[in-house]
Amino acid sequence: MATYVQIDPTQKLEPFKAVKKIPLEEYFTSGHRTCQGCESALVMKMMAKAAGPRTIVLGSTGCMYVANTTYYSTSWVVPWMHTQLGSSGSAALGTAAALKALMRKGKMKKEPINVIAFCGDGGGADMGVGAISATLTHPDYNCLILLYDNESYANTDIQLSGSTPWGANTTFSTPGKMKRIMHRRWKKNMAGMMAAGHPECRYVATICMSYGLAGMNSIRKALTIGGPTFIHSLDPCPKGWDYDPYQSHEMGELAVNTGVWPLYEVEDGVLKLTGRTQQIAAGKIKRQPVRDYLLKQGRFAHFTNDDIDYFQSKVDAMWEKWLVPGVIPFRREVEEDHPPA
Amino acid sequence: MGRLFAIEIIYRGIYQKTLASRISRAIVLAAHQEGKPGISFGRYGDSPERNGIPAKNFAIVGTDQETLEQGMAKYEPKEVDITIAVDDTLFKGVESWAWYGLQPVNKLLKPGGTLIVTSRETPEALIKMAHRKETPYQLAIVKGTPSFSGLWVYKDDHTDVRILGAIAKLLPELFSLKSVQKAIVNEWKDPVKAESAARSCERISTTEVMPNQGNPEIPYKFEFPKWHEMGEGIAIPSIPAGRAVEDPVSHATGGFRPDRNPTFKKFTTRTMRPVVNFDTCIKCTLCWLQCPDSCFDVTPEGLYDANMQACCGCGVCEAVCPVKDCVTMVNESEFGDNASQWEDWKKDKAAYKIWLEDKIKTRSERSHGFRYRGQYEEQIPEMLRIAREG
Numbered sequence: 001m002a003t004y005v006q007i008d009p010t011q012k013l014e015p016f017k018a019v020k021k022i023p024l025e026e027y028f029t030s031g032h033r034t035c036q037g038c039e040s041a042l043v044m045k046m047m048a049k050a051a052g053p054r055t056i057v058l059g060s061t062g063c064m065y066v067a068n069t070t071y072y073s074t075s076w077v078v079p080w081m082h083t084q085l086g087s088s089g090s091a092a093l094g095t096a097a098a099l100k101a102l103m104r105k106g107k108m109k110k111e112p113i114n115v116i117a118f119c120g121d122g123g124g125a126d127m128g129v130g131a132i133s134a135t136l137t138h139p140d141y142n143c144l145i146l147l148y149d150n151e152s153y154a155n156t157d158i159q160l161s162g163s164t165p166w167g168a169n170t171t172f173s174t175p176g177k178m179k180r181i182m183h184r185r186w187k188k189n190m191a192g193m194m195a196a197g198h199p200e201c202r203y204v205a206t207i208c209m210s211y212g213l214a215g216m217n218s219i220r221k222a223l224t225i226g227g228p229t230f231i232h233s234l235d236p237c238p239k240g241w242d243y244d245p246y247q248s249h250e251m252g253e254l255a256v257n258t259g260v261w262p263l264y265e266v267e268d269g270v271l272k273l274t275g276r277t278q279q280i281a282a283g284k285i286k287r288q289p290v291r292d293y294l295l296k297q298g299r300f301a302h303f304t305n306d307d308i309d310y311f312q313s314k315v316d317a318m319w320e321k322w323l324v325p326g327v328i329p330f331r332r333e334v335e336e337d338h339p340p341a
Numbered sequence: 342m343g344r345l346f347a348i349e350i351i352y353r354g355i356y357q358k359t360l361a362s363r364i365s366r367a368i369v370l371a372a373h374q375e376g377k378p379g380i381s382f383g384r385y386g387d388s389p390e391r392n393g394i395p396a397k398n399f400a401i402v403g404t405d406q407e408t409l410e411q412g413m414a415k416y417e418p419k420e421v422d423i424t425i426a427v428d429d430t431l432f433k434g435v436e437s438w439a440w441y442g443l444q445p446v447n448k449l450l451k452p453g454g455t456l457i458v459t460s461r462e463t464p465e466a467l468i469k470m471a472h473r474k475e476t477p478y479q480l481a482i483v484k485g486t487p488s489f490s491g492l493w494v495y496k497d498d499h500t501d502v503r504i505l506g507a508i509a510k511l512l513p514e515l516f517s518l519k520s521v522q523k524a525i526v527n528e529w530k531d532p533v534k535a536e537s538a539a540r541s542c543e544r545i546s547t548t549e550v551m552p553n554q555g556n557p558e559i560p561y562k563f564e565f566p567k568w569h570e571m572g573e574g575i576a577i578p579s580i581p582a583g584r585a586v587e588d589p590v591s592h593a594t595g596g597f598r599p600d601r602n603p604t605f606k607k608f609t610t611r612t613m614r615p616v617v618n619f620d621t622c623i624k625c626t627l628c629w630l631q632c633p634d635s636c637f638d639v640t641p642e643g644l645y646d647a648n649m650q651a652c653c654g655c656g657v658c659e660a661v662c663p664v665k666d667c668v669t670m671v672n673e674s675e676f677g678d679n680a681s682q683w684e685d686w687k688k689d690k691a692a693y694k695i696w697l698e699d700k701i702k703t704r705s706e707r708s709h710g711f712r713y714r715g716q717y718e719e720q721i722p723e724m725l726r727i728a729r730e731g
Binding site: 299 | 354355388389390391392393394438441490491492493494565566575577579580581582596597599600601602603604605606607610625626627630631632633634635636639648651653654655656659660661670708709710711712713714
């Protein structure tokens with residue numbers, strides 16, 4: 001790395017060795033108006049827990065802004081500020097730069113402060129992707145951008161986003177009598193894109209808080225490695241995915257075990273599959289059929305067997321045809337694509 | 342000036358969104374059959390809805406256009422002829438998106454108005470749950486398990502038409518059974534649904550609730566700065582860090598209870614609550630760690646006590662608990678207060694065990710929407726049987 005880059009020290013946050021070592025203190029607490037069984041609220045809680053008390057959180061518009069900080073009320077214990085829908089990247093960089101400047105000028109005590117900006121899939125993978133990308137190219141600012149992905153614009157009652165999976169029912173893709181599948185695009189590969197496209201970014205990871213300990217340790221690593229980092233979390237959403245909220249935890253496990261959601265981290269350019277995904281890739285456990293995942297969600301209730309088979313074939317291709325399985329969708333040759341009519 | 346009718350439907354956000362809008366829309370369509378203009382709308386302040394958080398729909402009908410327009414000049418009705426609660430646990434109070442604090446389910450009812458509810462409980466059990474009201478009102482029960490589904494797949498168990506049929510009996514000035522049956526057939530092309538409405542109309546009866554009956558507690562409320570009191574930019578105090586928990590018997594302190602947002606308690610979101618068997622708990626931490634609402638207080642001995650003001654009843658704790666029957670979700674209508682289970686257990690373990698076993702044994706089945714494809718098809722026949730047999 002070039003010498004003109006001035007990286008400030010980060011906090012020392014050791015990985016938690018076991019669930020029983022996780023501190024009892026909460027920095028994002030009860031009294032938010034999220035849905036029953038909201039996994040994104042769980043991500044906020046675990047993110048704040050992993051980061052600890054010396055943390056500033058910035059939230060772009062979305063469920064985790066609207067539901068957590070309704071009129072004159074909050075569930076945050078650590079300082080939190082709202083930022084615009086597409087500007088989580090700018091807010092993270094700006095805050096990190098401001099802290100750096102204030103400390104350099106002696107207007108603030110010199111100490112490492114965690115800066116985390118979160119965004120939903122609408123705010124991050126759709127609107128904010130430019131600003132996130134820009135932030136990840138600035139190696140001298142310590143900040144984490146966490147994308148909580150519930151696969152739709154869930155706050156405003158489930159409009160389709162670039163992260164919505166193929167065929168899912170949303171208010172923009174209601175299945176009809178003439179056309180059953182109204183959403184015909186595959187989910188955007190956000191973490192892969194960020195990892196592949198930002199050589200100076202030292203850490204990109206995917207997580208799912210059904211595996212809470214691993215997810216929290218990933219956040220700790222992102223906050224301690226230095227420079228801008230990016231984490232993409234898949235959050236099952238009982239409202240938009242249409243399932244009984246007691247299944248929230250199981251739904252995350254199913255996403256990983258079916259191979260739909262690969263868990264990995266890219267640290268200093270080195271790719272490592274993690275958790276169950278690593279075991280699946282190593283052949284230690286079998287990938288579960290996606291059918292088990294799809295049939296438990298009302299958003300796929302209109303799927304025929306052909307649709308399920310097609311979904312399975314796309315997930316299979318992700319593991320068998322991609323040059324970097326589960327991460328980068330380059331192939332050796334053009335593959336034919338035959339979506340159901 | 343003619344007569345203005347107002348009906349509100351209080352429902353569980355998302356789960357009953359489709360159900361509530363079907364009922365309020367059909368009320369207006371049935372009134373149209375008799376030449377009465379009307380309008381059906383969801384309450385803007387309750388949007389965006391969240392699973393379980395109470396929300397409202399309104400149907401406003403006038404005997405003539407001018408009366409309706411006068412009625413609609415108000416943002417939403419201050420009093421209603423009929424309140425419909427499509428879930429009986431709403432009787433414990435309503436804390437929605439649109440306001441801060443708890444509002445009684447019967448708050449908007451006119452003197453002598455009717456509160457319709459779908460429930461399998463007795464009138465006595467339901468009256469006990471609702472807050473007291475200064476004026477008498479009527480309680481009418483449409484017998485059945487409250488109908489819960491989700492945003493995309495609707496559980497068509499005839500709850501909608503059975504409530505419509507009941508309205509024809511309870512407020513015949515609004516519309517007759519014949520009119521509502523016509524509206525049902527026009528809208529849903531299903532004569533069986535019209536029959537369900539007729540049966541419900543025939544069967545529905547009311548119980549009078551007097552001012553001295555019901556929950557005597559005064560519902561809590563909060564005062565917030567008005568818009569004209571705000572400055573530029575808004576900074577609000579964050580939640581203080583929490584503190585240790587005190588043992589009610591030994592007075593030892595330890596563990597951790599987080600401070601919580603004081604202005605939004607989540608318990609009216611709940612239709613089920615976890616009951617915890619502290620004797621079999623292995624302290625694995627999973628319920629506490631995986632709770633999206635941070636509702637578990639950690640006790641000095643390292644047990645996890647679900648705080649009943651913060652728990653919204655999602656059931657994730659039951660799902661992740663590795664011990665059989667250690668955490669069990671039980672219908673909220675079985676409980677009279679929000680007391681700490683751990684404190685009760687500390688004070689008298691034998692009595693707690695009896696209480697716990699009784700709650701688990703008598704629990705009635707409840708579900709929170711879509712679990713797997715084909716589930717509604719399995720549940721609907723039972724509801725149709727209740728509709729037929731009463």
